[in-house]
Amino acid sequence: MSLIISNEILEKIEMSEGQLQIEIAVMLFQQERFTLAQAARFAQMNQLAFQKLLAKRHIPLHYGMEELMEDFYNLQESKENDNSQ
Template identity: 40%
Template sequence: MSLTIPDELVKASGLSEIELLQELILVLFQQDKLSLGKASELLGMSQIQFQRLLAKREICVHYDVAEFHQDIEHLKAKGWL
């Protein structure tokens, strides 16, 4: 599924498209809708880079056992484990 964000919303936010995507992903991560691994993947960052972004924004890393297992499965699916 693709999401189209109207140009008017992008202009009104004062953010670039990439910055707006980053904000959306950060909010979804904060609300436990995305795992650390998936959020970093969607932003094209390593998990360390994403954790640095979280630290810069003073957003806590809420990483539990279920997310750990999710990330392991994700890494296996990518062939990285």
């Protein structure tokens, strides 16, 4: 699914497309509809940068088993990619 936001709306809310993506990611993370990894990916940021953004805004991390398993999987995948090079 694609969502098209007109330039008129972006101008009205005084945000770029990227800024709006970040705000949506933060909102969905706060509502626990996105995991940390999903929110970071949606915001087109790496997880560390997204965590720093959340910390700057005083937004606590909700880090459950699903996020732990996703991070473990991503770490394993990254390790395998490093070993294949």
